Amino acid sequence: MSELANDTLLRALAREPTPYTPIWLMRQAGRYLPEYNATRARAGSFLALAKSPALATEVTLQPLERFGLDAAILFSDILTVPDAMGLGLYFAEGEGPRFERPLRDEAAIRRLAAPDPHAELRYVTDAVREIRRALAGRVPLIGFSGSPYTLACYMVEGSGSADFAALKTMLYARPDLLHAILEVNARAVADYLNAQIEAGAQAVMLFDTWGGNLGAAAYEEFSLAYSRRVLGQLVKRSEGRRVPSILFTKGGGQWLEAMAASGADAIGLDWTTDPARARRLVGARVALQGNLDPCAMLAPPEMLRRETRRVLDAFGAAPGHVFNLGHGVLQHTPLDAVAALVDEVRAYSTKLRRLAGTG
Amino acid sequence: MSELANDTLLRALAREPTPYTPIWLMRQAGRYLPEYNATRARAGSFLALAKSPALATEVTLQPLERFGLDAAILFSDILTVPDAMGLGLYFAEGEGPRFERPLRDEAAIRRLAAPDPHAELRYVTDAVREIRRALAGRVPLIGFSGSPYTLACYMVEGSGSADFAALKTMLYARPDLLHAILEVNARAVADYLNAQIEAGAQAVMLFDTWGGNLGAAAYEEFSLAYSRRVLGQLVKRSEGRRVPSILFTKGGGQWLEAMAASGADAIGLDWTTDPARARRLVGARVALQGNLDPCAMLAPPEMLRRETRRVLDAFGAAPGHVFNLGHGVLQHTPLDAVAALVDEVRAYSTKLRRLAGTG
Numbered sequence: 001m002s003e004l005a006n007d008t009l010l011r012a013l014a015r016e017p018t019p020y021t022p023i024w025l026m027r028q029a030g031r032y033l034p035e036y037n038a039t040r041a042r043a044g045s046f047l048a049l050a051k052s053p054a055l056a057t058e059v060t061l062q063p064l065e066r067f068g069l070d071a072a073i074l075f076s077d078i079l080t081v082p083d084a085m086g087l088g089l090y091f092a093e094g095e096g097p098r099f100e101r102p103l104r105d106e107a108a109i110r111r112l113a114a115p116d117p118h119a120e121l122r123y124v125t126d127a128v129r130e131i132r133r134a135l136a137g138r139v140p141l142i143g144f145s146g147s148p149y150t151l152a153c154y155m156v157e158g159s160g161s162a163d164f165a166a167l168k169t170m171l172y173a174r175p176d177l178l179h180a181i182l183e184v185n186a187r188a189v190a191d192y193l194n195a196q197i198e199a200g201a202q203a204v205m206l207f208d209t210w211g212g213n214l215g216a217a218a219y220e221e222f223s224l225a226y227s228r229r230v231l232g233q234l235v236k237r238s239e240g241r242r243v244p245s246i247l248f249t250k251g252g253g254q255w256l257e258a259m260a261a262s263g264a265d266a267i268g269l270d271w272t273t274d275p276a277r278a279r280r281l282v283g284a285r286v287a288l289q290g291n292l293d294p295c296a297m298l299a300p301p302e303m304l305r306r307e308t309r310r311v312l313d314a315f316g317a318a319p320g321h322v323f324n325l326g327h328g329v330l331q332h333t334p335l336d337a338v339a340a341l342v343d344e345v346r347a348y349s350t351k352l353r354r355l356a357g358t359g
Numbered sequence: 360m361s362e363l364a365n366d367t368l369l370r371a372l373a374r375e376p377t378p379y380t381p382i383w384l385m386r387q388a389g390r391y392l393p394e395y396n397a398t399r400a401r402a403g404s405f406l407a408l409a410k411s412p413a414l415a416t417e418v419t420l421q422p423l424e425r426f427g428l429d430a431a432i433l434f435s436d437i438l439t440v441p442d443a444m445g446l447g448l449y450f451a452e453g454e455g456p457r458f459e460r461p462l463r464d465e466a467a468i469r470r471l472a473a474p475d476p477h478a479e480l481r482y483v484t485d486a487v488r489e490i491r492r493a494l495a496g497r498v499p500l501i502g503f504s505g506s507p508y509t510l511a512c513y514m515v516e517g518s519g520s521a522d523f524a525a526l527k528t529m530l531y532a533r534p535d536l537l538h539a540i541l542e543v544n545a546r547a548v549a550d551y552l553n554a555q556i557e558a559g560a561q562a563v564m565l566f567d568t569w570g571g572n573l574g575a576a577a578y579e580e581f582s583l584a585y586s587r588r589v590l591g592q593l594v595k596r597s598e599g600r601r602v603p604s605i606l607f608t609k610g611g612g613q614w615l616e617a618m619a620a621s622g623a624d625a626i627g628l629d630w631t632t633d634p635a636r637a638r639r640l641v642g643a644r645v646a647l648q649g650n651l652d653p654c655a656m657l658a659p660p661e662m663l664r665r666e667t668r669r670v671l672d673a674f675g676a677a678p679g680h681v682f683n684l685g686h687g688v689l690q691h692t693p694l695d696a697v698a699a700l701v702d703e704v705r706a707y708s709t710k711l712r713r714l715a716g717t718g
Contacts, residue, residue, distance in 0.1 A: 165689065168654030172662045215652055215685075216633035217669075253613045254631060272613060274575035293574055295527030303531045310576075326574075330524065 004202075006139045009071040013203060013244035013266050013287045015320035021312060021349035022070035023342055024142070027328030028063040029075045032335070035062050046091050050077050053126040060131050064139065066335070067342045071139050071203070072131060074196070076124055078146035078207050081188050082155045084120035085112060095159075102158030104166075109177050114188035117195035124192075125199040132200035143201030145192050147208035147249075148185035148230065149223035155181060164213055171222060178222060186226040190233035197235045197243050205246040205268070206230060212251015219255055224262060231263035246289055250327060256281045271326025275314040287320040292341070294325045297333045301340040308344040317356035323349070363561075365498045368430040372562060372603035372625050372646045374679035380671060380708035381429035382701055383501070386687030387422040388434045391694070394421050405450050409436050412485040419490050423498065425694070426701045430498050430562070431490060433555070435483055437505030437566050440547050441514045443479035444471060454518075461517030463525075468536050473547035476554035483551075484558040491559035502560030504551050506567035506608075507544035507585035514540060523572055530581060537581060545585040549592035556594045556602050564605040564627070565589060571610015571629075578614055583621060590622035605648055609686060615640045630685025634673035646679040651700070653684045656692040660699040667703040676715035682708070 004010070008022035029036055039059050043049035050056060060075040079097050083089035088100030103109050115121060131141055146154075154160070156167040156178075170178050193204045211223040231245055247259055248268025259267050260282035269278055269290035278288055296307040315321040323345045329338070363369070367381035388395055398418050402408035409415060419434040438456050442448035447459030462468050474480060490500055505513075513519070515526040515537075529537050552563045570582040590604055606618055607627025618626050619641035628637055628649035637647055655666040674680040682704045688697070 163654060163689065165654055165657055165691070168652065169657040172652075172655050172658030172666060212631065215630050215650075216636065218652075219631075251610065251631070254633070254636075271574050272571065272578075272610070274613070277575065277613075291574075293527065293531075293577075295522060295524055296531050298524055298528040299531030307531060330522065332524070 004137050004140060006070055009140050009142075009322060010203065010241065010244065012320060012322045013246070014242060015284065015287050017319045017353075019350060019353065020346050021315075021321050021323045023323035023345045024069050024071035024073060025063070025325055025329050025338070026073075028067075028069060028073065029059045030329050031331040032329055032333040032338070033062055033066070035059075047077070047089065050075065050080070051123045053123055053130045056123075056127040057130040057134050060127075060141075061134055063338075064135075067338055068346065069139065069342065071142050072135055073142040073205075074124070074128060074131065074144060074201065076127070076144070078144070078209065079151065079154055080121060080124060081115065081145060081185070081192055082151050084115035085155075085184075085188070087155060097154060098159040099154060102166075103155050103181060104158075106174075106177060109180050112181060112184045114184055114191055117192045121192060121195065125195050128196050128199035128201055140202035141200060142203045142205055142246075143193060143196030144205040144207060145189045147206045147211065147223065147247075148182045148189055148226035149211055149214075150207060150209045151185045151189070152178060152181045152222075153210040153213075155185075164210065168213075171218065175222075182222065182226045186229045190230045193230065194233070194235050197238050201243070202238070202241070203244045203246065204234065205248060206264070208247065208249040208252065211249040216254065219249075219252075220258060223249070224255070224258055227264075228262045244287075246322075248289070253278075260286045266320075266322065268324070269326060273326075275311065275321075276316075279316070284320070287322060288315065289322040289324050291324065291326040294327050294330050294333070297325070297330065297337040297341065299337075301336060304337055304340055305344045308341055309348050312345065312348050312352060317349075317352040363496050363499060365429055368499050368501075368681060369561065369600065369603065371679060371681045372605070373601060374643065374646050376678045376712075378709060378712065379705050380674075380680050380682045382682035382704045383428050383430035383432060384422070384684055384688050384697070385432075387426075387428060387432065388418045389688050390690040391688055391692040391697070392421055392425070394418075406436070406448065409434065409439070410482045412482055412489045415482075415486040416489040416493050419486075419500075420493055422697075423494075426697055427705065428498065428701065430501050431494055432501040432564075433483070433487060433490065433503060433560065435486070435503070437503070437568065438510065438513055439480060439483060440474065440504060440544070440551055441510050443474035444514075444543075444547070446514060456513060457518040458513060461525075462514050462540060463517075465533075465536060468539050471540060471543045473543055473550055476551045480551060480554065484554050487555050487558035487560055499561035500559060501562045501564055501605075502552060502555030503564040503566060504548045506565045506570065506582065506606075507541045507548055507589065508570055508573075508582035509566060509568045510544050510548070511537060511540045511581075512569040512572075514544075523569065527572075530577065534581075541581065541585045545588045549589045552589065553592070553594050556597050560602070561597070561600070562603045562605065563593065564607060565623070567606065567608040567611065570608040575613065578608075578611075579617060582608070583614070583617055586623075587621045603646075605681075607648070612637075619645045625679075625681065627683070628685065632685075634670065634680075635675075638675070643679070646681060647674065648681040648683050650683070650685040653686050653689050653692070656684070656689065656696040656700065658696075660695060663696055663699055664703045667700055668707050671704065671707050671711060676708075676711040 244265035247264035266287035603624035606623035
């Protein structure tokens with residue numbers, strides 16, 4: 001494998017000094033990009049796109065051709081693991097993900113097994129290898145998975161939901177069954193991320209999209225405990241470097257201290273969390289990633305640049321910040337906004353470091 | 360006006376000792392009640408129900424006939440104020456609230472004026488008077504409104520939304536326009552709640568359903584600042600007693616200290632917040648209301664009772680807790696669950712006080 005031309009992401013995740021704040025965007029290969037929509041149309045569906053290593057490689061690289069982003073993230077879905085378990089992932093047009101066979105009885109749960117990441121999920125590791133070849137060392141590649149809890153939300157509910165009543169009913173009525181699912185998920189996600197690392201992922205991220213729908217004690221018991229287990233089982237070094245991990249819980253701002261003690265190298269913040277407060281709570285233990293409101297990208301460029309500076313000021317010039325949005329890029333985000341954002345992060349964070357003498 | 364037979368709610372909101380923890384439920388008059396559905400069918404629509412003082416009185420009292428609840432809450436909608444401003448509130452079948460004429464241009468915003476609560480909103484104050492007569496002093500009546508920010512979310516967006524992109528675009532691009540709306544809303548909500556108090560509301564609650572979609576600084580600037588203004592303008596005493604106020608921000612768990620300094624007598628907690636942490640953060644300044652996960656009501660009674668005890672233990676036996684759910688009662692909540700909840704809160708909180716010697 002070739003040396004990295006740009007390793008600012010990995011250095012920031014290790015809380016080492018970087019000349020500027022690295023930036024990548026959740027859902028940076030997405031529907032706001034016309035070339036993404038063209039490739040998706042060719043593929044026929046989102047899932048066909050995600051399951052084709054060649055097309056997944058193509059769209060993973062698309063945002064890097066346009067913008068000076070400091071990382072690529074594997075184009076895939078957070079629900080590939082339960083799909084490989086046989087639940088039948090599909091997307092109804094204009095809606096979120098759904099499963100054909102959600103887990104609604106004990107027998108189905110007892111049958112659940114962690115898939116072999118080198119068999120059922122081979123299309124993902126193939127994509128990772130192909131993306132690494134195509135990147136040729138320009139920037140690092142981030143692998144990812146949904147967290148065990150977030151996978152369970154969709155596996156039990158069968159789809160997204162305003163309140164996840166089916167999942168919550170299981171949580172309160174049969175916590176043993178939910179734990180049984182989470183045990184399998186944790187093993188499956190650890191195997192899956194390790195296979196991605198083995199195939200060439202240089203950092204990994206756990207997306208806990210729904211952990212924020214839990215109470216504080218339930219978050220610890222049903223979400224964080226299993227994310228911690230995954231993080232503890234991850235391969236820590238590859239190609240002679242540390243493979244850093246990022247844990248993101250949307251709506252997790254109340255539990256930052258616990259998240260910082262999970263074993264993750266970095267914590268992803270959604271846009272509701274004050275970065276200065278987050279830094280006070282987690283100290284120097286972990287790097288922080290985030291957290292511009294994705295809706296700020298819809299404002300005129302000058303307003304967006306002002307908001308971007310506000311976020312950079314709040315994180316400060318000390319090492320250990322990776323710029324990102326607080327959630328995925330919205331579909332109607334203008335291309336010019338992404339260009340302005342990347343430009344402002346580069347310019348202003350460079351200046352901040354010069355002023356602080358930490359560059 | 361008659362004396363209150365049961366004033367535990369008002370005493371708990373004043374952080375005075377009570378023999379047990381009072382309980383009421385957000386959306387306690389709602390679709391989980393067969394008699395509510397019957398009255399609503401008679402009314403023809405939700406809005407016709409809310410706009411008829413006689414029918415609003417009928418459904419406000421329905422949950423009190425079934426369950427030993429310690430408060431009534433005015434049956435109404437959080438969006439009556441912008442409806443009275445002329446935006447045209449309506450409900451599409453099976454969907455949330457919508458406005459026929461959302462605020463999409465500066466001219467419409469500049470024309471916005473606070474409605475006279477004794478004219479356009481007369482049906483609400485009439486309902487308050489009629490409910491008070493029907494209650495005949497059994498329990499206190501809580502009045503309410505959406506917060507200025509939450510009203511603005513719907514007024515600009517025209518409906519509920521996953522990301523409130525139209526509202527957020529205004530917030531980032533034309534904050535002056537959003538402030539103009541919020542100024543009018545704050546005046547309107549203060550007038551409206553004072554009219555409810557004058558008509559007989561014995562406590563009032565501000566529902567900030569969408570404040571949790573803001574970043575920390577934006578929450579202070581666009582939501583809390585205007586809720587604070589409303590709270591500061593409220594009539595503080597009526598019928599010889601303090602009229603306590605409750606501020607509830609869904610997703611506000613990161614800003615409890617700021618909320619506690621807003622002038623509200625009590626802070627409503629959603630189910631994600633750890634009650635013990637909340638009490639540590641706010642000290643003895645305010646009472647706390649909450650915060651059972653509404654989904655726990657879907658579990659078998661024994662599990663629900665265990666969760667209920669867990670919530671009561673977390674709040675502790677010290678004065679200043681009003682039991683509630685962390686959000687509204689879900690439509691598919693069994694009637695038996697509400698009965699079990701009310702029974703468990705009464706029995707277990709009485710026991711807790713005996714053990715702690717604070718009864």
